[in-house]
Amino acid sequence: MKNAFIVLAASLCVMQGAQAQPASAGPLDPKLLEDLIAANRIIAMENIVDAMGHVSVRHNRDPNRYVMSLARAPELVTAEDLMEYDLDSVPVRDPGRRQYSERYIHGEIYKLRPDVMAVIHNHSPSVIPFGVSSVPLRAVAHSGGFLAEGLPIYEIRDSGGQTDMLVSNAKYGRDLAQKLGNKSAILMRGHGAAVVGPSLPYVVGRSIYLDRGAKMQQEAIALGGTVNYLSAEEGRKIEARRDYIRAWELWKRKAMGPTAPR
Amino acid sequence: MKNAFIVLAASLCVMQGAQAQPASAGPLDPKLLEDLIAANRIIAMENIVDAMGHVSVRHNRDPNRYVMSLARAPELVTAEDLMEYDLDSVPVRDPGRRQYSERYIHGEIYKLRPDVMAVIHNHSPSVIPFGVSSVPLRAVAHSGGFLAEGLPIYEIRDSGGQTDMLVSNAKYGRDLAQKLGNKSAILMRGHGAAVVGPSLPYVVGRSIYLDRGAKMQQEAIALGGTVNYLSAEEGRKIEARRDYIRAWELWKRKAMGPTAPR
Amino acid sequence: MKNAFIVLAASLCVMQGAQAQPASAGPLDPKLLEDLIAANRIIAMENIVDAMGHVSVRHNRDPNRYVMSLARAPELVTAEDLMEYDLDSVPVRDPGRRQYSERYIHGEIYKLRPDVMAVIHNHSPSVIPFGVSSVPLRAVAHSGGFLAEGLPIYEIRDSGGQTDMLVSNAKYGRDLAQKLGNKSAILMRGHGAAVVGPSLPYVVGRSIYLDRGAKMQQEAIALGGTVNYLSAEEGRKIEARRDYIRAWELWKRKAMGPTAPR
Amino acid sequence: MKNAFIVLAASLCVMQGAQAQPASAGPLDPKLLEDLIAANRIIAMENIVDAMGHVSVRHNRDPNRYVMSLARAPELVTAEDLMEYDLDSVPVRDPGRRQYSERYIHGEIYKLRPDVMAVIHNHSPSVIPFGVSSVPLRAVAHSGGFLAEGLPIYEIRDSGGQTDMLVSNAKYGRDLAQKLGNKSAILMRGHGAAVVGPSLPYVVGRSIYLDRGAKMQQEAIALGGTVNYLSAEEGRKIEARRDYIRAWELWKRKAMGPTAPR
Secondary structure, eight states: OHHHHHHHHHHHHHHHHHHHSOOOOOOOOHHHHHHHHHHHHHHHHTTSOSSSOEEEEEOSSOTTEEEEESSSOGGGOOGGGEEEEETTOOBSSOTTSOOOTTTHHHHHHHHHOTTOOEEEEEOOTTTHHHHSBSSOOOOOSGGGGGGTTOOOEEOHHHHHSSOOOOOOSHHHHHHHHHHHTTOSEEEETTTEEEEEESSHHHHHHHHHHHHHHHHHHHHHHHTOSOBOOOOHHHHHHHHHHOOOHHHHHHHHHHHHOTTSOO | OHHHHHHHHHHHHHHHHHHHSOOOOOOOOHHHHHHHHHHHHHHHHTTSOSSSOEEEEEOSSOTTEEEEESSSOGGGOOGGGEEEEETTOOBSSOTTSOOOTTTHHHHHHHHHOTTOOEEEEEOOTTTHHHHSBSSOOOOOSGGGGGGTTOOOEEOHHHHHSSOOOOOOSHHHHHHHHHHHTTSSEEEETTTEEEEEESSHHHHHHHHHHHHHHHHHHHHHHHTOSOBOOOOHHHHHHHHHHOOOHHHHHHHHHHHHOTTSOO | OHHHHHHHHHHHHHHHHHHHSOOOOOOOOHHHHHHHHHHHHHHHHTTSOSSSOEEEEEOSSOTTEEEEESSSOGGGOOGGGEEEEETTOOBSSOTTSOOOTTTHHHHHHHHHOTTOOEEEEEOOTTTHHHHSBSSOOOOOSGGGGGGTTOOOEEOHHHHHSSOOOOOOSHHHHHHHHHHHTTOSEEEETTTEEEEEESSHHHHHHHHHHHHHHHHHHHHHHHTOSOBOOOOHHHHHHHHHHOOOHHHHHHHHHHHHOTTSOO | OHHHHHHHHHHHHHHHHHHHSOOOOOOOOHHHHHHHHHHHHHHHHTTSOSSSOEEEEEOSSOTTEEEEESSSOGGGOOGGGEEEEETTOOBSSOTTSOOOTTTHHHHHHHHHOTTOOEEEEEOOTTTHHHHSBSSOOOOOSGGGGGGTTOOOEEOHHHHHSSOOOOOOSHHHHHHHHHHHTTOSEEEETTTEEEEEESSHHHHHHHHHHHHHHHHHHHHHHHTOSOBOOOOHHHHHHHHHHOOOHHHHHHHHHHHHOTTSOO
16 A cells, blocks of 8 residues: 555656656657658768757657757767757657757747748858858859848847857747748858758758858959859749759768668 | 540550650660760769759760750769750650750750760859859869860840749750850859860860869969969960870779779 | 896896886776777878877876877877877887877976876868968857967977977977967967867867868958957857767767777 | 791881880889889879879889889879880880870989989869969978978970970970979979979878968968968978878878788
8 A cells, every 4th residue: 555655656756757848749750750860961971060060850740849869960860869859949758868959949940930840050161251251141153042132140149148159048049030030041150050941851952052152152252353143033033943852862862872762 | 446446546645745756866875875874973073063963965876866864963863864855955755754954055055066065064163153253264274275265154134134043945045055156165154054075075074174273263363463374375275185085084983983994 | 147147237227228218107098098099090080180290198097197109190090009108208118119209299288287188289271371370360160169269379480490390309399388378279380280188089179170260260251351250258158168079979980980889 | 038038127127116215124123113003092092183193203223214104094003004214205115005295294304303213293283373373382381391492383385385285395394304403393384283302202292292282371371461481491401301201101001002011
């Protein structure tokens, strides 16, 4: 009788802990899970991330959940590393695992942007110079059509003054998401960028061409003449027709090996 | 009897579809086919293309046909992907396969330039800055002798105003081909380049040295002094003696593996 | 009897030789040894060193000893190449092996900085331009927080006038260590840098991000606008929270192969 | 009788052909031959050459002979490709094989510079900008000590006016060799460089650090401040102590595989 009471109390404690944690939406679609692993590998292969940076996808069963690795370099991420979060960026289980401190970038964007199905945060090398320069990033190539209208820059000093520059709480994440507005990406001053889109191929593709476009613009400027940028209307027309089907086939096969389905 | 009529009607429909399509010139020379696959792999290996861009060759049996992959990243192209087109860029079979929307670049150049036997369209990274800059691309090195007289730039706004910037119809293709004139390559503003030549090794070689030459000119300019460019006469004398035999041997062996014939 | 005397005399000679040499602190901790090999490979893999440059670690059994390879390219270093030195950079055995002539960088820094547990000397390509420029290296990215307060530059002309520029004696090493002060790294004019830290992952990480940060600052400057650098306070707050756990896991696995412990 | 006469006449023709050709000095030292193959592979691996460029070594048995590959991309060169030349750059056998048209660079330098034991001609990408710029190449790093006194630039217009820019005859080769003087390398306007030294490791090392030094100087200039170059005396003191032993061990093992002797 006494033993039974103890067991009951212990169960209640566990349940209380479970109550504090959000409920899981259940398993992610296997195809989406495969693509999330692939996205992690691709952005490493394409030098969009080194050991740092992260990619998430909104859960196919519940728009109020997203899935992302625990704190691990994208190149090493496997299915066992994936964690499910609610939009406050609280994990549905295993809260003791080491997590990305900047997961709020993802959760707060998913809250404000129902159209966004995937998010990447990265520090790609050609983007950072534009985040600290008075010279705005613009589009010099078709591949960067989404840059033609310009991108906002998130200044964490506006959110928190002198900080460690990490978007490591909900307030900073919300400020960033608001500054993002309806754009495809936002630069982060002295830090990197956050890239959003309707699917994993889009955020991977945009992250790659954001970096490549920044590099090409820098080289165009270095020539010393005037630069003939894409117009905003050209950018809109390009993006209206854009998909990343052909590129995704290539990237996924290269990152996952030739046995990946074509 | 009724069944036989239905079968006949169905056959006629298929034949009508076939009639609307141009006739095939027959199989491509196997050596040319092998070189076309190699060219696809080489331009990927040398970072002239990523997932996008394409290479074609004029058919050895009929100057009014050319051969090019369906819409696939060059690095992944195999013999099964190759399609035969007439010079209006209509495929001789399988019109339902996903095709490069910019195939008109190839067809319209083949129409106007009987000397051209191969065409590459690419977005190589060091060329794009010159397509948007007021500073003209010129030759700083022997390897870029074909640049010594300067290259034209195609401005799609002259053809179609504000567009999605794709050369996705015959008119834009024709305008580009006319602007190309008798040159070896043409830059495309905010987009990339089209490179032509008398064989696949030439278009591959010119694509590579167009990109490398652009990079070296950019670095020469960044030094801040005056730049001593090749003269037009030097360029002509260089190109009169140019072949890509030694380079093609290397590129093909690296792209196709050591079993490729030397 | 005579023979025994000869043997005794020979033994004394050997002992005298041993007396001139410092005593060994004994075997290095196996985990530290493994990490030292890994650090050598990682800095080669990440292009921080080519054939030249070196990495050392303070001995875990004796703060007056450090361990470093004999004169060998870091990429090739194995356990058999490791030598133990006292802080005057005299080896505890095998003084006849070919040694890094600039080992005094390590020994003299270990003397002045008890907090330093590892040192790297390198010639990474993006750092050298800042060592010869009147434009100071600063922090443009979170990853370079330790650069926010600026780094000193060691000028060997102040130590030795016109030299062969090698820190190949104790005086030059001491001058460099004094100039380093309490910073994380010091540039060396016309030569490279010395990077210090509380562990091997720190010196490896700082060497990598020193190089990457220099490259990004150079590109930010090339844009031609004003540059918004990290503040000293941001740098301090970033570094207070910094570790290289996630990066070290990636680097070590890539450099040592997938069998390396995760 | 008549038949015998015909055979004799034919033999005389063959012998006359042989008389026109210089005599062979005999087989090259096997170690030197191995290093010559290695040098070819290393300069390809380190991006000093692509398909073009060449490396030669003076014959160990006769200072009036040198050994170099037939016309083949350095990365593919094997022992069967090696040809022996006299200092007029006439091959001792097989004159019908396809040869480097610019072999006169090598022969004429060996004539004028008895101290030179190996020569490389290359088009390395960071060197070409300095060959066409009014800004002189100088030394910004210890690794480029041989640049501290400056390098001459060969202008083929001074030798031949408007040419195809190839050093494809003895006169141009001699002019280049005279312009080289007693230096370690000479830039060639709009073309590349010729690098000389007392052994294969020296010419390989100087070719690599010539390219790396040019790149670093370009980046130092791009910072926009003043640049603190190495003094001529520093350069001389550095080079007096220079060897490439450690680098050669690394390069050879990487280029030839782990079975290469350490």
